[in-house]
Amino acid sequence: MSANLDEKLTPIYEEILRRNPGEIEFHQAVREVLESLGPVVAKHPEISHAKIIERLCEPERQLIFRVPWTDDSGEIHVNRGFRVEFSSTLGPYKGGLRFHPSVNLGIVKFLGFEQIFKNSLTGLPIGGAKGGSDFDPKGRSDAEIMRFCQSFMTELYRYLGEYTDVPAGDIGVGSREIGYLFGQYKRITNRYESGVLTGKGLSWGGSQVRREATGYGCVMFTAEMLRARGDSLEGKRVAVSGAGNVAIYAIEKAQQLGAHVVTCSDSNGYVVDEKGIDLELLKQVKEVERGRVSDYAKRRGSHVRYIDSASSSVWEVPCDVALPSATQNELTGRDAAALVRNGVMAVAEGANMPTTPEGIRVFSEAGVAFAPGKAANAGGVATSALEMQQNASRDSWSFEHTERRLAEIMRHIHDTCYETADRYGRPGDYVAGANIAGFEMVAEAMLAQGLI
Structure with missing residues (x-):
């Protein structure tokens, strides 16, 4: 075990390895955060008593589902879909969907875990999640991608909502895919709930600067x-x-x-x-x-x-x-x-x-x-949250206004990381600053909300 891991956190990490075998990327993401948290745990014993870290490393919900679809020649394919709703402590689950052959549960969990702290750092009221599929959009026609997206959303829609879980795009999921996903959600639910997906086209609820x-x-x-x-x-x-x-x-x-x-x-x-x-x-x-x-x-x-x-x-x-x-x-x-x-x-x-x-x-x-x-890279999800804000108020902001808000948020994230690292005796260490600042905000809210 690395000397960088505090002795109080070592058994927590070992238990995570035991409970999540083979999920290498998830192990890496968790360890990278835990290596920064020794001083925080020492300063705040209530975090250990309430088992905040143990709870935070266990997703609130993990969804795995079958996605059947047909290609242009009529052949049937079966992919696997994922959504890991990791933490709703600070707000509705928020995080992208990735369509790529490498996608598996461990990768989605690593991304969702990172998303908790990323979203926390923005200062905006959004929780952490991630999802996707091992579907490969490369070389597929628009019609094939549409059929896949419709099948994917037919299963996922029941877990989504503008106050519940708000996906966005990631690798392999751009405005085209978001459009097909949104269309199917709207068709199934009979609701024009524009805040349920972000990364939408500008003509139907999207935000300037999101791309x-x-x-x-x-x-x-x-x-x-x-x-x-x-x-x-x-x-x-x-x-x-x-x-x-x-x-x-x-x-x-x-x-x-x-x-x-x-x-x-x-x-x-x-x-x-x-x-x-x-x-x-x-x-x-x-x-x-x-x-x-x-x-x-x-x-x-x-x-x-x-x-x-x-x-x-x-x-x-x-x-x-x-x-x-x-x-x-x-x-x-x-x-x-x-x-x-x-x-x-x-x-x-x-x-x-x-x-x-x-x-x-x-x-x-x-x-x-x-x-x-x-x-x-928190600017993407920050602007997604700004898109949600515009959708909720039936408003649309200019490119210049939205970019100014993005710049303010990124400056806030930088200063928060910089000042937190300095406060814990790690001047200039943005890794420690980001991990500690993101964790402190989530931990404080978890303590306030009780054993959930």
Whole structure:
């Protein structure tokens, strides 16, 4: 057992391992939080007495269901659907749906557990949840995706509601999928309950900035980290992984703040564009044509290098700032060491838990400013909550107003993490600050609400 885990928390973690066998990502997410909580438990013995941590690590509800659907040739397929409603302590369950072949219960539980603290940090009244399916939307027609979404929602709808559980999108679930899911929910319930899903289209209850929010928020948090060190993003060389929604809008906001973004990637490989990523071309390839980053490289010009991911890592590209925005555990200890050798000064997680524990340790020992996903990528769920607020008041805000609110929230999250870390004798440790601040808010509410 690592020395980083307080002796009072070691038996709790061992029991979690026993009760949740094989759920490696969930174990990793829980341990990462527990490693920060020793001083909190010592300061507040009532937390141990009320078994707050034990309760918080056990989801309030776990749903697993069959999703049968037919493809365009009439062949029947059967996928598995998940929704882990982890904590409603601070508000209705809130968290995205992920459609990807890698989805299993352990991954959904890790995402839902992270979501509790992420949502807490926003300061908005939302609980934590996550869901999805092992369905792969890649290569499927719109009609096939519609039939899958309708079958998925036919089972899930009974557990949802604007005051109960409000899903959003995640990997593999964009505005198209949200539209099909919402349509089926409306059809089954006979209610236009626009607040039951977020990430909707602007013409039917969606919020400005929602598509951009996770990427924008990650860069806003990065800018605050650098500001705290007396620096800024202006002129900084930035490496971004991923080429989905989060990565694209992280690139956009970084460029707006004067940074020079030189990379993006997908599961096959990555591009290095020394002239700076051509955002409009990337959007055309990824959002319109649903192509690969290799297609971007071919059309961008001979100065662009495309490197197969089997031969090297995007994190070998020298940069001042790294924004891992693809998927969990993509940035290893070896990758972190390469970034440190090449002079990286700040790393902010656009994806959920993209850095391995060894990678985080390398950054910490090197004095690199490191922002965990539960803080840095909270802009997406924060703007989802703003969408819920607009739906509840039958209102619609401008892009500028919504972006200002997002910036305020990300600044609040940064300052909360920074001040909490300082209060517990861990100055500049955003991991500890995020874990402790998020936990304290949830624990306080759980103590107030009794044994539930």
